[in-house]
Amino acid sequence: MILNESLTMVRDAVRSFVSEQVAPHAARWDRESTFPAEALRGLAALGCYGVAVPERWGGAGLDYTALAVILEEIAAGDGATSTVVSVNNCPVCSILMAFADDAQKDRWLVPLARGEMLGAFCLTEPHVGSDASALTTTARRETGPDGRVEYVIDGVKQFITSGKHADVAIVMAVTDKAAGKRGISAFLVPTATPGYGVARLEDKVGQHASDTAQIRFENCRVPAANLLGEEGQGYRIALSGLEGGRIGIASQSVGMARAAFEAALRYAKEREAFGTPIFQHQAVQFRLADMATSIEAARQLILHAAALKDAGRPCLKEAAMAKLFASEMAERVCSDAIQVHGGYGYVSDFPVERIWRDVRVCQIYEGTSDIQKILIGRALANEG
Structure with missing residues (x-):
């Protein structure tokens, strides 16, 4: 494209x-x-x-x-x-x-x-990641003395991006335990609401400029008007955002891989060994050629998935393919960029070690690589 x-x-x-x-x-x-x-x-x-x-x-x-x-x-x-x-x-x-x-x-x-x-999305829990139907956070409907209907949210959410700095969070909680995934509902929770608390900030490998928080909800009361959609629609609502989210993470992966590649290319053209820039050595050129090709292939997968979504066509498989390929490609490219830099790639004086740390999580959030393969496999099973 x-x-x-x-x-x-x-x-x-x-x-x-x-x-x-x-x-x-x-x-x-x-x-x-x-x-x-x-x-x-x-x-x-x-x-x-x-x-x-x-x-x-x-x-x-x-x-x-x-x-x-x-x-x-x-x-x-x-x-x-x-x-x-x-x-x-x-x-x-x-x-x-x-x-x-x-x-x-x-x-x-x-x-x-x-x-x-700024918004946050609260789905994952300490013991609930890929299986979104197993949530334990609850939302209890109550009518107050003044006749106003409220939902009282209790539970813990894990690995929440911008959990500390967000102004409002979309929170998935169980409103009917007997109904399974059809008993999950979605709520808009202002983070200034009493009962919304940052329990801890995670000490991560990378992406240190973005806070990742554990959020604890304790008697957190929101008005009925903050119910998003209808009761029982939460599971569907949660899944609805994943296609676009996976396209986004794939795009992030390409951006970080590109930055690492460009740093490696610059370094290879400047660093001399045996009297010549290391770029002139075929082994280095081959490595850089593979990096550039992988980045462009991932970008085209992403743009194809995005074009399908923009056209209103199903793109679950294509979004999963884009995220799977791009996120795994990006880690390889960043690792290769470190290799091109040699020892300097392993120290913070050069950007590639930071990019390598930052990109690793792209294979985990919004569905791990294994989850993407499951989704792709299911789609293939229904074809033909």
Whole structure:
């Protein structure tokens, strides 16, 4: 797929901002675990928080192809920053677009898409990852003395991106234990609500500029108006955001891989061994050729999946393929970039070790590589 003129302009605008306001600070953010608030405000001003959200609801009015292109550019500057932006777009904004009523869209979607708020998605629990139907967090419906209906949420959510810095979270909780996955519902929970608490921040291998939190809900009360969709729709709502989310993570993977490749290419052309730049050695050229080819192949898989989604066609298999291939490719490319750098690739003076740490999680969140293979296998079983 070749980018059209308007999409090229979008890409170039984001690339320019990232090169000036994100990439130069990424190493410090990683070292100091600094949340990149100022850079995120700038990205929000460019329309990066609600890329596929219509302008009517505060978004950029673009599509998932544009989102893929934008996330690649942000991730090329800093993987952690791209994760914050990715989650806010999808699943947060995408779920609200699909299931929120107009009042909820006015209150939550518009500021989220504009970047005036930041969203989080609370599905995973300490003992519940890929099996979303096994949730233990509960939401109990109560009528208060004043006659107002509330839901009381209790439970723990794990590995929540932006859990500390988010303004509102989409929370999946069980409203009917006897109904299995049909007893799960979705709620909009402002993080300032009493009973929403950050139990701890995870000490991660990479992506230090993006907080990953354990969230504890204790007698956390939200009005009935904060129910998203209908009771029992939570499982469907949770799954609805995964296709776009997987396209986003695949795009992040390509962006980080590209950054590592470009660093390796520069280094290979500058570093001399045996009287010549190491790029002139065929073994190094072959390694770089494989890296470049893998990145481009992953990018085309992503753009194909995004084009299908933009056309309203099923893309579960294609999104899973894109995430599987891109995330595993990215780790290989980053490892190869370290190898090209030799000993310098293993120290923080050069960016490739940080990118390698940042990209590893792309094979885990939004469904592990094994889950993607299961999804692809199921799709193949139904073909022909």
